[in-house]
Amino acid sequence: MNKALASGEIGAITDRQLRDRVAAGKPICHDDGTPWEAGDFFDCFIGAISPPKALQVPEFDASAESERIRVEFTRAVANQNIGKVAALFAMFQCSDLDVEAANAAEQVLLCHETFTRKEHAAKAWNALRQWTGSRATAA
Numbered sequence: 359m360n361k362a363l364a365s366g367e368i369g370a371i372t373d374r375q376l377r378d379r380v381a382a383g384k385p386i387c388h389d390d391g392t393p394w395e396a397g398d399f400f401d402c403f404i405g406a407i408s409p410p411k412a413l414q415v416p417e418f419d420a421s422a423e424s425e426r427i428r429v430e431f432t433r434a435v436a437n438q439n440i441g442k443v444a445a446l447f448a449m450f451q452c453s454d455l456d457v458e459a460a461n462a463a464e465q466v467l468l469c470h471e472t473f474t475r476k477e478h479a480a481k482a483w484n485a486l487r488q489w490t491g492s493r494a495t496a497a
Contacts, residue, residue: 360385364393418476424466431467434490453485
């Protein structure tokens with residue numbers, strides 16, 4: 359299928375939904391642009407080769423992400439003209455943070471700790487956006 363996507367010759371597909379999905383597909387290619395072959399998928403699965411750079415997900419930089427949300431939180435606190443504890447309480451009230459994520463956000467935003475889990479950072483960003491109504495985004 360990857361070769362067919364790369365060549366643009368997908369053959370006769372009678373199911374319209376499948377044909378549309380295949381037509382919208384993109385081949386997986388090496389960084390030099392050559393399409394992966396069957397063995398490349400297996401080699402990637404076992405770790406013999408890395409995925410193409412275009413498909414690699416950047417690693418979570420906990421320190422940088424923690425600092426970014428602290429800066430946005432501090433800016434929001436100043437805009438609201440309230441204290442950090444009151445702001446944190448308001449942020450938690452208007453969000454659906456679970457206890458574990460709320461504790462992590464509290465440690466990061468008030469105690470200058472660092473997120474240890476990416477999902478906690480994402481949940482904290484979502485809570486901050488809900489509270490401020492902003493479009494602040496995580497990295």
